[in-house]
Amino acid sequence: MRESPPLPTAGTRAFTPRLIGAEIIVVFAVSLGASALQSLVSLIASLTAPKALKGQHAVLVGTMAPGRPWLDLTLQLVGIAVSVAPVALVAYLLVRSGESLRTIGVDRREPGRDLLRGAVLAAVVGGTGLAFYLVAFHAGINLDVVPDRLPDTWWRVPVLLLAALQNAVLEEVIVSGYLLHRLSQLGWRPWRAVAVSAVLRGSYHLYQGFGGFIGNLVMGLLFGRLYQRWGRAMPLIVAHTLIDAVAFVGYGILRGRVTWLP
Numbered sequence: 001m002r003e004s005p006p007l008p009t010a011g012t013r014a015f016t017p018r019l020i021g022a023e024i025i026v027v028f029a030v031s032l033g034a035s036a037l038q039s040l041v042s043l044i045a046s047l048t049a050p051k052a053l054k055g056q057h058a059v060l061v062g063t064m065a066p067g068r069p070w071l072d073l074t075l076q077l078v079g080i081a082v083s084v085a086p087v088a089l090v091a092y093l094l095v096r097s098g099e100s101l102r103t104i105g106v107d108r109r110e111p112g113r114d115l116l117r118g119a120v121l122a123a124v125v126g127g128t129g130l131a132f133y134l135v136a137f138h139a140g141i142n143l144d145v146v147p148d149r150l151p152d153t154w155w156r157v158p159v160l161l162l163a164a165l166q167n168a169v170l171e172e173v174i175v176s177g178y179l180l181h182r183l184s185q186l187g188w189r190p191w192r193a194v195a196v197s198a199v200l201r202g203s204y205h206l207y208q209g210f211g212g213f214i215g216n217l218v219m220g221l222l223f224g225r226l227y228q229r230w231g232r233a234m235p236l237i238v239a240h241t242l243i244d245a246v247a248f249v250g251y252g253i254l255r256g257r258v259t260w261l262p
């Protein structure tokens with residue numbers, strides 16, 4: 001019987017700049033790069049609609065099966081799992097290059113410091129982000145962002161918290177950690193790499209309007225520089241999770257009870 005050829009190892013072929021560039025393109029083609037393209041088309045649709053931007057809605061977490069709560073729950077969980085799948089691809093590619101998620105600081109080596117940094121960052125970014133959104137909305141350059149439009153069921157809050165965690169893991173692992181790490185390996189200057197990462201972050205939020213783009217661009221500049229300084233994506237994951245969790249759950253609590261919330 002003819003033996004199968006041995007599987008190639010990480011050292012069989014040099015990890016060249018061309019391969020790194022191709023890898024980055026593939027990762028973003030199946031994840032947030034595709035989301036950026038869809039977001040751009042969504043913005044064009046909003047701009048060409050009869051209503052002004054502030055008269056339109058951008059629902060972040062909405063029902064997928066109205067009137068069928070168990071099917072809705074199933075679809076929500078499947079959607080979260082599918083959305084976070086590119087992180088597994090990044091983890092695999094890092095291992096193939098002789099690295100791991102630990103290389104970009106996604107591990108449990110510094111839990112206390114990661115939690116503290118993340119909580120402080122969330123407090124600063126969350127407060128200023130909300131203020132900027134309200135200014136952008138009333139200026140007419142942003143849609144009315146509705147964080148939660150789920151039915152009032154027992155699984156509503158758990159799903160919102162899972163959605164917050166999914167957003168944080170997907171964006172911070174891929175856009176902050178993986179992308180900046182690979183661009184550094186390509187020899188990019190730190191600020192050039194951060195600028196590209198920030199523009200990408202803003203672009204897949206274009207469906208919210210120009211305010212969503214600008215706000216997330218600024219957030220990307222801050223998060224990118226902090227990743228380069230700390231060498232860890234975990235504090236950013238913590239911060240992003242807290243920001244989204246407060247926005248998703250807090251919206252349901254404040255909706256109809258305060259006058260300043262659209």
